[in-house]
Amino acid sequence: MSNFDKKLEKAENYYKKKHYKEALRICDKVLAKQYNNEKALELEGEIFYKLGKIDEAILNWKINAEYNNNPTAKMRLAETDKSTKEKALSYDNFNTISSDTLQAELAAILAAQEAEAKEKEAKEQEAKERQAKEAEAREKEAREKQAKKAEAREKEAREKQAKEAEAREKEAREKQAKEAEAREKEAREKQAKEAEAREKEAREKQAKEAEAKEKEANIKQSTNTDTTEKENTEATPTNSDNTDKVESNKKKTSNKNRNIAIAVACGVVVVLAAYSGVKYYSNKNDAPQKQEQQVNEQTKELPADFNNSLTKAVNDKNYEDLYNLLSEAKGLTIPADDEKIYSEATKLMQDNGVQSFYDAGLKDMKDKKYEDALNNLNKAYAFCDGTYLQPHIIYFMGAANAGLNKPEDAVKYYKEYLEKFPHSDMYTPEILYKLAEYYNGTGNKEEAKKYAQHIENSYPSSPYYNDTIKDILYK
Structure with a gap:
């Protein structure tokens, strides 16, 4: 490959990249040494044509067509109308075209093109940045949407687990009741x-x-x-x-x-x-012991209409009245005539009243009416011992107090939950997390680490084992 070919190959690369100034400079150098070089003339003619310098392009095509019989030059001349060719090849026009003028015009054209290219590049960059921001906003929105969906799924899963646990416990209670009834019947028959x-x-x-x-x-x-x-x-x-x-x-x-x-x-x-x-x-x-205990027990008496009031509350299934009457009777001696209705009322409260107050409290929690929620949950709490709702009631008692910005009371119920249900995973990771946060916030690092360590040991795959817990443990 000759030296001219190497230079012209470089000029063609500049031309393809629209770096016309650099390409023309190489063509001029080649034509200065070999004025009729076909490749240099053809490339220069195409550059003039691209830059809108038709007169210079026609002169180039004329030379290349006559000296080299170049097909591209012939085609371009054939496409150009006669008057334009005559004007470009006239004596006056030829005299006006000088190397300095041509270079100045080319420089102006190239400067304008370069400015246009920069403006276009700036617009493209601005568009890219705008697209990046829009993409980031969309991604953020998608993440938030996914987080909400995940939270909703987690909440739904917790509610489903609670319902399934409730169903299992109810089934177990019914099974135990049937088995106990069968055993009692068998014992009676025996x-x-x-x-x-x-x-x-x-x-x-x-x-x-x-x-x-x-x-x-x-x-x-x-x-x-x-x-x-x-x-x-x-x-x-x-x-x-x-x-x-x-x-x-x-x-x-x-x-x-x-x-x-x-x-x-x-x-x-x-x-x-x-x-x-x-x-x-x-x-x-044990009857004598019971009677002796009742005789020795110093308590006030129940109201005279206690039996009638309690009977009416049971028949009407009025859980508010039931709660008030049973609370009033706590610690008092129940007369023999009232024992039957008292037993029936207590059972109704445990079977249905606790559920009613719990449902009302849960609705208040969803509406963020924490005072009302605490009032209803307190009533359920008073009679929930041994029911399947007990762990849920204790947890939401803590959550309601937390909603009222009473962290000390919330902590009391969270600890009660851990004490009474140490083997339940229903709310345990969340409660451990809240306790770790609470003690860390109060400056009791040792207590905070205890609960954080429990999460790391027992629930390393839980979302509650996060940077907050790791900071408590290792910072």
Whole structure:
């Protein structure tokens, strides 16, 4: 490859990149040494054409067509109208075209193009920045949307878990109740059969003893009768006397037999009474202690209309009245006449009242009415021991206090939850996180680290094991 070819290849690269000034400079150098170089003339003509310098382009095409028979130059000349060619090739025009003028014009054109290119580049850069900001805004919006969806899914999952746990606990309670009822029924039937067997055995024993006594009495009576008849024969009594004696003996025998039967019946009654007493004592062996405790207990009395009020509240399923009446009765001695309705009311409150107050409290929590929520949850809390709702109620008691900006009260319920439900994962990670944050905020670093360490050990995959917890542990 010749030196000209290398230079012209470089000029073509400049041309492709629209660096026309650099490309023209190389073409001028080549044409200064070889004025009719075909490649240099062809490239220069195309540059003039691109820059709108038609007169200079026509002169270039004319030279290249005549000297080199260049097809591109011929095509360009053929496409140009006659008047334009004549003007470009006229003597006057030829004299006006000088190297300095051409270079100045080219410089101006190239400067304008360069300014236009810079302006275009600036606009493109501005558009890119705008697109980047829009993309960042869209990405941020998408992240926030995803976070909200994730939060909603997590909330839905917690509610679903709570419902499933509630269903499982309810099913377990019903199963336990049925099993307990079946065991109790079986025990009652067994006791009844055993009692019946003992009673039957006692009756048979008494019957045999009565039969033996009656037989013995009959034998004795028969002996007495024989002796009497012998005496009567010897005394030759009248028929009337004989009849009276026989009747007298019959009455004696009848009275004796009746006395034996009464004795047997009394024996059976005594046996049954003894059995019933033993059975009652075995089932009520703590009654004396209970009565003694009630006697010794110094309390005020219930209102006179307590039974009627409680009965009405139960029938109406008025949980507010039930709560007030049962709360009033706490610590008081319940009269025997009121025990049945008191038991029924307590069961209704635990089965349905707790659920009603919990639902109301949960709705208040969603509406951020924390005072109302705490009021309803407190009522549920008073009777929730042993129910499936107990862990949920304790958790939301803490959350409601937190909503009221009462962190100390919130902490009290969070700790109660951990103490009573140490093996439940339902709210544990969240509660540990809140306790770690609370103690870290109060400056109790040791206590904060204790709860943070619990999260790291037990819930490393939880979203609550985050930078906040790691900072508490390791900063």
